[in-house]
Amino acid sequence: MEITPEKLRWIYTTMYRIRRFEEVLLEQTALGKSMGVAHTSDGEEAGPTGICAHLTDDDWIASTHRGHGHCIAKGVDTAGMMAEIFGKHTGLCKGKGGSMHIADFTKGMLGANGIVGAGIPLGVGAALSAKLKGDGSVGVSFFGDGATGEGTIHESMNLASVWKLPAIFVCENNHYAESTPVEYAVSVADIADRAASYSMPGVVVDGMDVFAVYDAAGEAIARARAGEGPTFLELKTYRYHGHFHADDPHTYRLPEEEELWKARDPLPNFERRVTEQDLMDDVEMERIRNEIDQEIQDAVKFAEESPLPPLEELYTDVYVNYSNPPQGLR
Numbered sequence: 424m425e426i427t428p429e430k431l432r433w434i435y436t437t438m439y440r441i442r443r444f445e446e447v448l449l450e451q452t453a454l455g456k457s458m459g460v461a462h463t464s465d466g467e468e469a470g471p472t473g474i475c476a477h478l479t480d481d482d483w484i485a486s487t488h489r490g491h492g493h494c495i496a497k498g499v500d501t502a503g504m505m506a507e508i509f510g511k512h513t514g515l516c517k518g519k520g521g522s523m524h525i526a527d528f529t530k531g532m533l534g535a536n537g538i539v540g541a542g543i544p545l546g547v548g549a550a551l552s553a554k555l556k557g558d559g560s561v562g563v564s565f566f567g568d569g570a571t572g573e574g575t576i577h578e579s580m581n582l583a584s585v586w587k588l589p590a591i592f593v594c595e596n597n598h599y600a601e602s603t604p605v606e607y608a609v610s611v612a613d614i615a616d617r618a619a620s621y622s623m624p625g626v627v628v629d630g631m632d633v634f635a636v637y638d639a640a641g642e643a644i645a646r647a648r649a650g651e652g653p654t655f656l657e658l659k660t661y662r663y664h665g666h667f668h669a670d671d672p673h674t675y676r677l678p679e680e681e682e683l684w685k686a687r688d689p690l691p692n693f694e695r696r697v698t699e700q701d702l703m704d705d706v707e708m709e710r711i712r713n714e715i716d717q718e719i720q721d722a723v724k725f726a727e728e729s730p731l732p733p734l735e736e737l738y739t740d741v742y743v744n745y746s747n748p749p750q751g752l753r
């Protein structure tokens with residue numbers, strides 16, 4: 424699939440922005456600066472980038488507990504994200520959500536989600552809304568291999584297929600659900616095979632290769648926009664760090680396995696490919712990396728210098744207002 428020079432630059436910038444954001448976030452978390460847990464997705468950058476390269480702010484995505492990459496690829500501001508994770512008032516959700524609840528409706532980002540499998544129907548809901556409005560937008564649900572054992576995936580895929588919704592199911596198969604290897608918990612070698620049960624195409628994609636993801640996503644999203652219904656993409660990928668910042672992955676997987684995946688790292692792979700084909704040069708890529716390094720440094724400074732949410736806002740933006748509780752709770 425043809426990629427314009429601007430799109431190529433966007434792809435590299437986005438993958439590097441995700442990588443750098445999470446590297447710095449882990450450093451800051453080790454310093455005790457962030458609130459709550461951080462699930463990083465370094466290693467998996469090609470997935471959200473290759474998918475969101477085809478989306479605009481009018482399209483919708485629903486994410487997971489490992490959502491920084493999805494947010495960034497959908498154009499969510501890194502300073503607002505960092506402040507959110509630091510629990511600050513200037514965060515995208517006023518510091519009340521943290522890493523697993525970052526949302527930005529202005530960018531079509533419906534939210535990270537701490538409940539495994541819960542984002543899947545949200546993406547389908549957005550696809551249903553798009554179909555009813557006839558506005559040509561699509562709904563993308565990101566989820567992990569572990570989430571494919573949840574009931575929500577069956578309900579979502581079935582409904583999306585029956586109603587021919589403009590939905591894209593993106594399974595980021597990073598081969599582990601917490602410490603459980605995928606072979607231990609999933610009955611098929613390729614999760615994409617299950618798409619046949621819902622009469623939709625199921626495509627296995629090299630999730631370490633942004634060009635492969637870009638091509639597969641382009642087809643799936645064009646199909647959805649043309650009213651031809653949903654597609655299931657299984658991205659075979661790997662998370663480099665533990666399940667969350669304090670998890671030691673070497674209690675359940677071998678360093679040798681990690682090295683095999685790291686040899687296929689999406690960033691150097693991209694760099695090699697565009698250099699060989701004379702599409703981008705080292706100078707330009709270095710300039711992009713320097714700009715992003717500065718952006719993320721500025722995001723940390725912004726988050727650090729921002730105030731905590733004021734006490735009087737403790738009960739705002741929450742489901743039950745305990746300062747003025749409903750009759751039965753008084």
Ligand SMILES: Cc1ncc(C[n+]2csc(CCOP(=O)(O)OP(=O)(O)O)c2C)c(N)n1
Nearest residue numbers: 489537538539567568569570597599600601
């Ligand atoms: C409904 C539910 N069950 C269990 C958990 C605990 N939990 C959090 S992440 C996770 C593993 C998810 O694995 P996967 O879907 O493969 O995503 P990954 O972490 O690999 O990105 C589990 C079991 C949860 N948050 N929600």
Ligand SMILES: [Mg+2]
Nearest residue numbers: 567568599600
């Ligand atoms: Mg997983």
